[in-house]
Amino acid sequence: MYDGGKMLNNKEWELINIAAGKDNLHIGDDCAVWDEKNLVVTTDHMCENIHFDFSFMTPESVGWRLMAANASDIISMGSKPTHFLLNIAVPSSEMEIAKKIISGIKSFAGKYNIKIMGGDTTGSQFFMVGATMFGEKPEKPLLRSGAKPGDFVYISSPTGLSKCGLLHLQYSTNGFELSKKKFLYPDPFETVPSSFECMSSAIDISDSLISELILLAKSSKVHIKIDLDKIPIEKEVEQTAKLFKMNVEELVLGSGEEFSLIFTSDREIKQGYKIGRVYETKEPEVEVFNKNGVFDLSRIAVFTHFG
Amino acid sequence: MYDGGKMLNNKEWELINIAAGKDNLHIGDDCAVWDEKNLVVTTDHMCENIHFDFSFMTPESVGWRLMAANASDIISMGSKPTHFLLNIAVPSSEMEIAKKIISGIKSFAGKYNIKIMGGDTTGSQFFMVGATMFGEKPEKPLLRSGAKPGDFVYISSPTGLSKCGLLHLQYSTNGFELSKKKFLYPDPFETVPSSFECMSSAIDISDSLISELILLAKSSKVHIKIDLDKIPIEKEVEQTAKLFKMNVEELVLGSGEEFSLIFTSDREIKQGYKIGRVYETKEPEVEVFNKNGVFDLSRIAVFTHFG
Numbered sequence: 228m229y230d231g232g233k234m235l236n237n238k239e240w241e242l243i244n245i246a247a248g249k250d251n252l253h254i255g256d257d258c259a260v261w262d263e264k265n266l267v268v269t270t271d272h273m274c275e276n277i278h279f280d281f282s283f284m285t286p287e288s289v290g291w292r293l294m295a296a297n298a299s300d301i302i303s304m305g306s307k308p309t310h311f312l313l314n315i316a317v318p319s320s321e322m323e324i325a326k327k328i329i330s331g332i333k334s335f336a337g338k339y340n341i342k343i344m345g346g347d348t349t350g351s352q353f354f355m356v357g358a359t360m361f362g363e364k365p366e367k368p369l370l371r372s373g374a375k376p377g378d379f380v381y382i383s384s385p386t387g388l389s390k391c392g393l394l395h396l397q398y399s400t401n402g403f404e405l406s407k408k409k410f411l412y413p414d415p416f417e418t419v420p421s422s423f424e425c426m427s428s429a430i431d432i433s434d435s436l437i438s439e440l441i442l443l444a445k446s447s448k449v450h451i452k453i454d455l456d457k458i459p460i461e462k463e464v465e466q467t468a469k470l471f472k473m474n475v476e477e478l479v480l481g482s483g484e485e486f487s488l489i490f491t492s493d494r495e496i497k498q499g500y501k502i503g504r505v506y507e508t509k510e511p512e513v514e515v516f517n518k519n520g521v522f523d524l525s526r527i528a529v530f531t532h533f534g
Numbered sequence: 535m536y537d538g539g540k541m542l543n544n545k546e547w548e549l550i551n552i553a554a555g556k557d558n559l560h561i562g563d564d565c566a567v568w569d570e571k572n573l574v575v576t577t578d579h580m581c582e583n584i585h586f587d588f589s590f591m592t593p594e595s596v597g598w599r600l601m602a603a604n605a606s607d608i609i610s611m612g613s614k615p616t617h618f619l620l621n622i623a624v625p626s627s628e629m630e631i632a633k634k635i636i637s638g639i640k641s642f643a644g645k646y647n648i649k650i651m652g653g654d655t656t657g658s659q660f661f662m663v664g665a666t667m668f669g670e671k672p673e674k675p676l677l678r679s680g681a682k683p684g685d686f687v688y689i690s691s692p693t694g695l696s697k698c699g700l701l702h703l704q705y706s707t708n709g710f711e712l713s714k715k716k717f718l719y720p721d722p723f724e725t726v727p728s729s730f731e732c733m734s735s736a737i738d739i740s741d742s743l744i745s746e747l748i749l750l751a752k753s754s755k756v757h758i759k760i761d762l763d764k765i766p767i768e769k770e771v772e773q774t775a776k777l778f779k780m781n782v783e784e785l786v787l788g789s790g791e792e793f794s795l796i797f798t799s800d801r802e803i804k805q806g807y808k809i810g811r812v813y814e815t816k817e818p819e820v821e822v823f824n825k826n827g828v829f830d831l832s833r834i835a836v837f838t839h840f841g
Contacts, residue, residue: 242629243653246620246636246643259619259652264571268651270619270666274658277623312566312577313553314621314664316584322549329553336553344575345566346550351581353659357621359577359666 256370256446257300257431258362265364269300272314272357279354283396286324288411289356290331292484296433297360298339299415299486303431305369305423306362308339313346314357321354328356339416365423369490371446373428378491380451380503384418386436387464387475390482394471406463415486420498427492432485437527439489440513447491450508455479455517457502474526480515481527563677563753564607564738565669572671576607579621579664586661590703593631595718596663597638599791603740604667605646606722606793610738612676612730613669615646620653621664628661635663646723672730676797678753680735685798687758687810691725693743694771694782697789701778713770722793727805734799739792744834746796747820754798757815762786762824764809781833787822788834 258267271293273279279289294311301308313332317325336343341360374380392410395403415431423429428447430439444451458479468475491505515522565574578600580586586596601618608615620639624632643650648667681687699717702710722738730736735754737746751758765786775782798812822829 242622242624242632242636242655243620243650245633246639246653247650261617261651264573266571268619270621270652271654272621272623272656272662272664274623274656274662276659277657310568312575312666313550314577314579315549316579316581316662317549325549326552329549332553343550343554344568345577346553347578348549349579349581350584351660351662352583355579355581355623355658355662357579357664359619 257303260364260368262364267301267304267306267362267364267368268359269297270357270359271296271300272355275354284411286327287331287334290328291335291412293356293358294332294335294341295413295415295486296484297358298341299431299433301360301362302415302419303369303429303488304362305365305367305426305429308341308360308362310342310344311336311358311360312344315346316349316351316355318352318354319350369423369426369429371428371430371443374443374447374449374491374505375427375493376449376505376507378427378493378505379495379501380453380505381490381492381499381501382436382458383420383488383490383499385459385461385500386432386485386487387478387482388461389413389485390478391463391467394467403463403467406467413484413486418487420488420490425492425494425496426490429488429490432487432489433483435481435483436489437480437513437524443489444511444513448511450506450511451503451513452506453503453513453515455515455522457500459500476522477527564610567671567675569671574608574611574613574669574671574675575666576604577664577666578603578607579662582661591718593634594638594641597635598642598719600663600665601639601642602720602722602793603791604665605648606738606740608667608669609722609726610676610736610795611669612672612674612733612736615648615667615669617649617651618643618665618667619651622653623656623658623662625659625661626657631661676730676733676736678735678737678750681750681754681756681798681812682734682800683756683812683814685734685800685812686802686808687760687812688797688799688806688808689743689765690727690795690797690806692766692768692807693739693792693794694785694789695768696720696792697785698770698774701774710770710774713774720791720793725794727795727797732799732801732803733797736795736797739794739796740790742788742790743796744787744820744831750796751818751820755818757813757818758810758820759813760810760820760822762822762829764807766807783829784834
């Protein structure tokens with residue numbers, strides 16, 4: 228069953244860190260920063276029935292989402308994707324589906340002029356698609372560790388639609404086209420800030436707004452306070468919450484694969500939505516409040532605890 | 535069942551070429567050559583039950599082989615691997631096996647000082663391991679298309695042991711340690727030529743000696759004649775052929791994942807074993823002969839036909 232690829236959850240980096248040992252200078256952000264080559268590099272793979280499910284997703288959307296996920300990592304460093312390598316594992320009798328996945332990959336790559344350099348194809352029991360993507364290293368790569376006390380916290384677009392789209396596709400709801408499009412064809416370029424100049428840190432929303440805020444707080448060793456009432460709510464998110472008898476907050480804070488950005492800045496800028504502020508702390512933490520007081524994060528199903 | 539990863543066989547590049555469209559300047563060799571960044575890049579992925587099988591392989595050997603396969607691609611361009619990214623997909627209850635795979639990866643990376651830059655970990659139904667590996671672009675990257683009429687054809691080491699190792703592991707034969715080691719822990723560095731200077735082309739033996747010779751002939755648009763009697767036969771290869779009632783030639787020409795090199799040179803050099811010569815042709819072709827005349831290639835099970 229589709230679980231948003233969270234089976235390993237907090238263990239995401241454990242294996243990579245074991246592999247890296249002490250030699251892990253490059254590791255832990257959305258991208259590796261390769262100084263000598265002036266590159267930022269990311270790699271993201273997706274497995275059938277874990278990260279995608281053909282019972283409610285088209286093969287084209289699977290290819291598109293692979294590219295969106297990788298591009299989002301590059302963008303979150305303040306860069307732009309330029310080249311990629313493709314890995315695809317294909318069950319032997321499924322070449323036609325594979326070609327449709329490739330077609331989705333080409334749509335994205337063509338639209339944003341990302342050049343393929345190579346890749347590999349193998350047989351397998353289930354589909355697996357992966358990409359390694361590159362961008363020029365920006366003058367000052369945006370890291371997760373850059374948030375400073377006093378900074379303001381922004382999101383580049385309202386969150387929640389992706390999870391709504393997933394629900395409507397799984398339950399075959401009529402309508403909700405915006406949500407379905409956001410889930411099937413997310414586009415990190417649509418919400419990319421016009422300038423990264425005044426930003427101190429950034430992270431892309433892969434798992435959920437709340438879990439990425441936690442990663443940001445941990446990496447920057449800060450306390451982050453979020454004002455729930457400042458997060459704009461999309462109409463379809465409200466309607467979906469009503470339909471599925473969920474909290475709006477669960478959708479807004481818990482929606483994964485949004486591929487928009489959280490970023491911080493020491494000044495008030497006119498990009499995205501200002502939703503919170505950064506404070507000094509000894510114990511990194513994320514606190515969410517609204518007009519009624521502190522919001523209980525245990526109410527959010529997709530909540531990644533501090534490990 | 536393990537089939538050496540050949541399920542897609544000649545289709546290996548079809549999907550990547552579809553993805554590339556006309557924009558495929560970089561594609562088709564063991565590595566992509568990235569001129570602007572002075573890099574050669576390769577990516578190789580392996581899936582459980584297709585490329586590896588825990589019923590007769592240790593997890594450590596799976597990690598080692600992943601690195602060997604990628605390093606072999608880099609070496610075959612005349613370069614040396616320096617950095618890599620790691621992808622690993624792990625069934626949720628199998629973290630201990632995953633750590634052993636990582637241990638095999640670290641052994642190889644540590645031995646040859648290849649630095650990990652990052653990677654991704656996801657859940658999946660079966661194990662999948664992959665790497666993207668980088669090396670400095672050599673002054674003159676060795677391409678498959680560089681063989682010229684008149685060139686001599688060399689192999690960097692005798693072939694056949696890898697397939698023998700696979701057979702002995704699958705059938706639990708006693709002894710044959712050299713073969714088993716060659717299959718479980720192949721090391722492309724052991725047979726790397728001391729200089730690439732006089733070489734006109736190179737390709738690493740991933741699928742089989744014969745299928746790589748065919749790729750070389752096609753890429754270089756030449757006719758290659760191979761003298762079977764010039765290929766040295768390892769003792770264990772002879773013994774294995776006897777034991778399994780096979781032709782020695784089937785093992786020598788058909789053994790995959792050898793991760794040694796075929797290369798060509800316009801002069802007689804003292805590296806590896808001279809096994810043939812390159813001729814002009816209108817129809818690229820590989821001809822194998824021995825003292826009895828032309829050898830019938832249809833006798834080789836792992837024979838990739840001209841497409």
